[in-house]
Structure formats: C-alpha cells, structure tokens
Amino acid sequence: MVHYIIVITLLALGLSPHCLSSKTVGGGYLYPQFYGHSCPKAQEIVRNVVAKAVAKEPRMAASLLRLHFHDCFVKGCDASILLDSSGSIISEKRSNPNRNSARGFEVIDEIKAVMEKECPHTVSCADIMALAARDSTVLTGGPSWEVPLGRRDARGASLSGSNNNIPAPNNTFQTILTKFKLQGLGIVDLVALSGSHTIGNARCTSFRQRLYNQSGNGQPDNTLDQSYASQLRRNCPRSGGDQNLFFLDFVSPIKFDNSYFKNLLANKGLLNSDQVLFTKNGESRELVKTYAYNQELFFLQFAKSMIKMGNISPLTGYRGEIRQNCRKINA
Template sequence: MDKSAGFPLALALLVFAPLCFCQNNNGGKLYPQFYDHCCPKASEIVKSIVAKAVAQEARTAASLLRLHFHDCFVKGCDASILLDSSGKILSEKRSNPNRNSARKFEVLDEIKSAIEKECPNTVSCADILALAARDSTVLTGGPSWEVPLGRRDSLGASLSGSNNDIPAPNNTFQTILTKFKRQGLDIVDLVALSGSHTIGNARCTSFRQRLYNQSGNGQPDYTLDPSYAAQLRKGCPRSGGDQNLFFLDFVSPTKFDNSYFKNLLAYKGLLNSDQILVTSSAQSKELVQKYAENVELFFEQFAKSMVKMGNISPLTGSRGEIRKHCRRINKS
C-alpha cells in the first residue's frame, strides 16, 4: 500500500519540479530546448503575439528584427535595449541609432506579460527578443531556424555603447566591418544580415545627404541611380520632413526575399551603408551578386548569421536576472 500510495506523489514531483526553474547546465551554452520542460509554451506564445502584431502593422516585423540586432551589438544579447531610464540607468532608447526609430516595445511587453502568467520568473526578455526576431522573419516569408535559448537579462544599459557600437547609415564600409568584427562576425555575416533590409523603412534623415550633399560639395551621391534619387527627393526635401518614411526595399517592402540585393546591383540601395556593399569591397559585392541570384543561399546564410549574432556575449548561469518586466530591472 505504501508503495502504491507513494508512486503517484513521486511521479507528480518528477513532473512538476522542472516547472519551477530552468537551469543552464550545458556549460553556459545556449540551446533550443532550454524551455522545453520549464515553459514549453514559451515559443508558441511569442509566435502568436508577434503574428497578431504583424497582421495589424506589417512594419512591426522589421522593427522587432532590428531591436534584436541593436540589442546584441551593445553588451551582447541581454535585452539591455529594452530598459527605460531609471536611477543610474540611462536608456539605450535615447541613443542616436534608437531615438525616434526603435519601436514596438509594447509588443514585447505584451509577450512578457503573457509568458509571466504561464510560467513566472522563467523566460528572459533577451530570449523573447531572439524568438520574436525569428518569428518576424518567418512571418514575412523568410527562413526559419532553431533559436538557441538560455539567455538572461542585463542589470544595466550602455547609452555610450549604443551610440558607438551600432553601425550607422553614413559609416564607411571599413568602419561597419570593424564594428561587426568586434562582435565576432565577419564579412559574410555583414552582407547576409544587411539583407534584413529587404523589409522595413528608413527615415529621410538617414539618407538625405545622399540626395543633396554626399561628399560635402553640394552634389548627390554618384552611386545612387538618378531616377531613383529624383523619386526620393519628392518626399525627402533639403530641409523638413525628417521623419518621413521610405521603404528600404521599394520592390517588395513587406516580403522577406532577395530583392534588396538586386536593388543594390541596380544602384538603388536606400542607405549609404547598403550601397557600399557593392561599391566599396569586391568581396562583399561578390556576396551581393550570389544572394541576388540565389534566394535559397541567402536564406541559408541569413539563418546561420542570425544564430551567430544571437550568441554574442549572452548572460547565462547566475549572471544577470530574469526580469519580471522588460523595461526595468527587478530591484527597481
């Protein structure tokens, strides 16, 4: 009788014990199955809310993908970009690359809230960002990949890092490549990840100099197709209209494909940081040509490079924390 009475209790303990916490017992490495036992519905919740948000506004996909990129390039993939300013924390949202352009934080708030109800204090905001970036890519027609998980959230932000480490539209090719190399990424990753500009928008302020004064001599950028430039000038005047939005890929702006690379070969890249992939490096131009010709090759490399980027300096084990709210650390 004792054995039969004790068995269900032992089984129950075995089944429910893992639900209390997730442990990174894989030497601090990330792995896709991290939440399989402690929060098995996590991925499903992220996908559902991202799908709803993208259905409401197609631009959301690019915004979420960009947040993951801007997070990983500053202090690693630790959700530091999601923190609001408070106490000693100066939010990365105030940096030049993020101010007036980083967006859709409310989607991540909604995901976090839903996951906290399902499994409290378990899933990090950093992992939510990584999953949302993958789902955004898939929802717009791009490749899928297994997202390694097990990141923890930072206890601070770096406004200076956000200003200095994220590649800027007017950076030279060498500067951008150097910023990628600092993160352990190479020229192949640079070109493939730039392909995320197949979706999304950019503001007039981010490319105006190409239309009117590229080299400080009052002349437009000679590497910009004249007819495309004339079209852009209609909505991006010399002054005013700073926040006016333009598609990064005017051919298929909401579809994740390889049109972006075809546009570059036609000298119709919107940002200077896009077009220099063709004009400043023979190696990157060759990659652009390959991805323009073969969408499967681009998709395959994009997925690999996203996993690689998602592995930049993650907090694991006892480092960092699992934030209750993505906008603030738990102590505040």
C-alpha cells in the same frame, strides 16, 4: 525533425551544426530546448503575439528584427535595449541609433505579460527578443531556424555602447565591417544580415546626404540611380520632413526575399550603408551578386548569421536575471 533538417543542411554546406548552440563566456550553453520543461509553451506564446502584431502593422516585423540587432551589438544579447531610464540607468533608447526610430517595445511587453502568467520568472526578455526576430522573419516569408535559448537579462544599459557600436547609415564600408568584426562577425555575416533591409522603413534623415551632399561638395551620391534619387527627393527635401518614411526595399517592402540585393545591383540601395556593400569592396560585391541570383543561399546564410549574432556575449547561469518587467530591473 526540423532540427535534423537544419543540421543536415548545415553539414551539406560544410558548416558545423554547433552553430545551433554555443558555449558562452561565463559557462553554460544556449540551446533550442532550454524551456522544454520549464515553459513548454514559450515559443508558441511569442509566435502568437508577434503574428497578431504583424497582421495589424506589417512594418512591425522589421522593427522587432532590428530591436534584436540593436540589442546584441551593445554588451551582447541581454535585453539592455529594453530598459527605461531610472536610478543609475540611462536608457539606450536615447541613443542616436534608437531615438525616434527603435520600436516594438509594446509588443515585447505584451509577450512578457502573457509569459509571466504562463510560467512566472522563467523566460528572459533577451530570449523573447531572439524568438520574436526569428518569427518576424518567418512571418514575412523568410527562413526559419532553431533559436538557441538560455540568455538572461542585463541589470544595466550602455548609452555610449549604443551610440558607438551600432553601424550608422552614413558609415564607410570599413567602419561598418570593423563594428561587425568587434562582435565576432565577419564580412559574410555583414552582407547576409544587411539583407534584413528587404523589409522595413528608413527615415529621410538617414539618407538625405545621398540626395544633396554626399561628399560635402553639394553633389548627390553618384552611386545612387538618378531616377530613383529624384523620386526620393519628392518626400525627402533638403530641410524638413526628417521623419518621413521610405521603404528600404521599394520592390517588395513587406516580403522577406532577395530583392534587396537585386536593388543594390541596380544602384537602388536606399542607405549609404546598403549601397557600399556593392561599391566599396570586392568580396562583399561578389556576395551581393550571389544572394541577388540565389535566394536559397541568402536564406541559409541569413539563418546561420542570425544564430551567430544571437550568440554575442549572452548572460547565462547565475549572471544577470530574469526580469519580470522588460523595462526595469527586478526590485
């Protein structure tokens, strides 16, 4: 029933329902019912473990959502981010975007342990991450969508890909957009997916330059509301306090809503990569305004863009493997 509602909604928006499933590069399809027979309780298992983790620590929802994003932007959605260093593998966990900040690995481990008991060697770590990202969004008040499934897990990682492909907080608008376009995602996807910053935290080190030296001239960022900037300086000094945490959306930090976009209208985006969506490009500026005034439209586009992102170069068929332990390739 839910599937039909989404399809009808997509058609009403002039979108193709085929964004719910996609043919992948190596043949084979991703589709929501992939585990219907082989592991009917798969989605329920993910939902239960994620719900428990988020109830214990609300911040975990944003961490699991981010994990899926940081995985898909490197070699596709193949769970390469979960691999620890061993043998010839250098873990993506060591990259600049992930070091000291990527988290939620233990939650994925817990889901995988339950899954292996219920249906051994069946559900991939990549699919677990895609489902956990959706469930994290729903649990915090955001939209739901049917997750196309059938991904398999990579047998390798890419440290350089992780360092180069993932947009950084201090990148220019054009650099961020280019990184999205290289993954087959456009400006609409960029703005909608940035809306995931309605939940979660960022470290002082990721926006300090905006407070003290935005352009190398010793001056703060003039696109940052000054009263907000002075609040931020209290816990983000010129030096030290690198790991101090700040809400990405100070208005409703653990609720998935559209206040992130309202903050951008008020020049109160935390990261440079947030505020440039409003200040550096006319098209993205209009999208920010649209989502700030219409939460329903934001939710619809976020779901569509998450499905699209989850379709980046998945391994299907006989490519890759179904890892038994998400942290290491099968023996």
